[in-house]
Amino acid sequence: MPSYQACCAHDHDCEAEECGPAWSLHKHVHLSHVSALNEAVQGSAVSVLRPWHQRLEPPVPNLDSNDDDPELLIHIPFDGTVKLKAVCIIGGSDGTAPSELRAFTNRDDLDFAAVGELSPVQRWELQDNSSGQLEYRTQLTKFNGVHSVDLHIPANFGAGHTRIHFIGLKGEFTQGRREAVVAVYETQPMPDTVSKLPTTGFTSDVA
Amino acid sequence: MEATVVCVDNSEWTRNGDYAPTRFQAQADAVNLLAGAKTQANPENTVGVLTMAGKTPRVLVTPTPDLGRVLNSMQALEIEGEANLSSAVQIAQLALKHRQNKNQRQRIVLFVGSPIREDKATLVKIAKKLKKNNVAVDVVAFGSEGEEANTEKLEAFREAVNSGDNSHLVTVPAGTVLSDMLFSSPIFQVEGGAGYGAPAGGAEGGGVSGGYDFGVDPNLDPELALALRVSMEEERARQSAAAAATIEDAGAAGSSAAAAEGAAGAAPVAAAGDEAEAMDEDALLQQALAMSMQADQSGGGKAPAAAPAPAPAAPAADQDMALDAADDELQRALQMSMAGEGEASAAPAAGGGAPGGVADMLGDSDYLASVLGSLPGVDPSDPALQGALASLNSGAAGGGS
Numbered sequence: 307m308p309s310y311q312a313c314c315a316h317d318h319d320c321e322a323e324e325c326g327p328a329w330s331l332h333k334h335v336h337l338s339h340v341s342a343l344n345e346a347v348q349g350s351a352v353s354v355l356r357p358w359h360q361r362l363e364p365p366v367p368n369l370d371s372n373d374d375d376p377e378l379l380i381h382i383p384f385d386g387t388v389k390l391k392a393v394c395i396i397g398g399s400d401g402t403a404p405s406e407l408r409a410f411t412n413r414d415d416l417d418f419a420a421v422g423e424l425s426p427v428q429r430w431e432l433q434d435n436s437s438g439q440l441e442y443r444t445q446l447t448k449f450n451g452v453h454s455v456d457l458h459i460p461a462n463f464g465a466g467h468t469r470i471h472f473i474g475l476k477g478e479f480t481q482g483r484r485e486a487v488v489a490v491y492e493t494q495p496m497p498d499t500v501s502k503l504p505t506t507g508f509t510s511d512v513a
Numbered sequence: 514m515e516a517t518v519v520c521v522d523n524s525e526w527t528r529n530g531d532y533a534p535t536r537f538q539a540q541a542d543a544v545n546l547l548a549g550a551k552t553q554a555n556p557e558n559t560v561g562v563l564t565m566a567g568k569t570p571r572v573l574v575t576p577t578p579d580l581g582r583v584l585n586s587m588q589a590l591e592i593e594g595e596a597n598l599s600s601a602v603q604i605a606q607l608a609l610k611h612r613q614n615k616n617q618r619q620r621i622v623l624f625v626g627s628p629i630r631e632d633k634a635t636l637v638k639i640a641k642k643l644k645k646n647n648v649a650v651d652v653v654a655f656g657s658e659g660e661e662a663n664t665e666k667l668e669a670f671r672e673a674v675n676s677g678d679n680s681h682l683v684t685v686p687a688g689t690v691l692s693d694m695l696f697s698s699p700i701f702q703v704e705g706g707a708g709y710g711a712p713a714g715g716a717e718g719g720g721v722s723g724g725y726d727f728g729v730d731p732n733l734d735p736e737l738a739l740a741l742r743v744s745m746e747e748e749r750a751r752q753s754a755a756a757a758a759t760i761e762d763a764g765a766a767g768s769s770a771a772a773a774e775g776a777a778g779a780a781p782v783a784a785a786g787d788e789a790e791a792m793d794e795d796a797l798l799q800q801a802l803a804m805s806m807q808a809d810q811s812g813g814g815k816a817p818a819a820a821p822a823p824a825p826a827a828p829a830a831d832q833d834m835a836l837d838a839a840d841d842e843l844q845r846a847l848q849m850s851m852a853g854e855g856e857a858s859a860a861p862a863a864g865g866g867a868p869g870g871v872a873d874m875l876g877d878s879d880y881l882a883s884v885l886g887s888l889p890g891v892d893p894s895d896p897a898l899q900g901a902l903a904s905l906n907s908g909a910a911g912g913g914s
Contacts (some may be wrong), residue, residue, distance in 0.1 A: 343646060344645045418645060
């Protein structure tokens, strides 16, 4: 499968108003279900999904892979159906930036063993992109009707660990999920889960 | 919400009798206890069992929420061969990978009761792979042969697999009861920190300490108990928001009195809450007490005050079975709420009605005796209690309105 190179360098002055709305898929990401394997700090994957105008600011905390292991697997679920058009990744400096990206769609059972065996829906050879000017187009036919995307980074430019500052997703969003809501079935009410339910604004009439 | 695979050591070393009655039996008891605790903590937790020794490690039970199947499989275990740790861990990882509910976290609990054949480097490599795939591992080391070598390897293993303190190593010394040692270890902690509930309390859900908090036994009617608790929390949140709003109003003395009462109620709440183990329960209920004081300005504070008043005493009584300790806590709680009400009554008259009502109520020894008589575990004719009441009454007379 040929790898797709970067195209469309942003050589125009990228005002937030112009490019921002196109790169707005981060708003439709189901943030609480974003997960990453082999990240050094649990939960840091969420910090790389930000609005376009914040792409150059370093995230807190950084999305780093564990030392001595540059691989990363990031699972990004969406709130609805997405037509993914392009991906922009800004990596760290000194060789910590990712050098290759493999994308899988609509799978929720991936780990490093599975990802090693499967062939990705699309893969790209990345270049150093610290200013966020390069975007990587997707083959639209394959990225229609995407509910979740898994981004696998197998290697970087030579450092011991991989660092990612920003992941931008460009595309169109349509409402509606195909599957049922993830429900926790309880035989007994558990106090910890009640707080996760939306309160209905029930007020007591007892004076 | 967690999927756990328990790796049981059924090698020949476990015939040893250094844990009563044999290592193997002690281990089986511990596994049963662990499985019960996990399935209790969250109805969607699943537990699986695999044996490490024999020709190859075998999965006896794939992760299931059904405790009965796990207990049954532990009955049929046989002792044979040598434990193959690395293979067992990899099979456990595979079993977890194919769990039905992908939202569950993955955990392996390893029982190691024999000398480990693998070397440290192999173990660390396996640990790194587990960490990379987000699997937590708890290790229970028991048995005396090769203890130092085992401990060193297992420490290194735990270091390598640990990510944010989700993995633990517990070494159980010979001669102790394995299940008891495990019970007090961090392995029995739910993710989030709360314990699995006291053994004396038996099968109670995580976090709910005593029954009868709202006059409803959580075991008999969990939905009602939970609904009451949640409405209490919501009411508390609403009241604190309302109190904040009234503070902002360019209000008269009445609003500042309400705020002062709320603050005074909160102070004894915090102090009383520290005494008992289930701080949240007491704090909630004492605040409910304070709130109902606010809500009923004139003397009609008796009825709602009566309900919360036995309620803070009830968890206090349930916490400690000894009558003396219950009396002490009861006395302290009553004194503190008295002190709080006494402070508030120093505020201007608008707020004075309610604290006055409470002080009068507590000063009325007959009424108080009848209230206390309705509490479980409290005997009103007990001389210690009478003495406490007498001292309270003299305090009330002094500090009341």
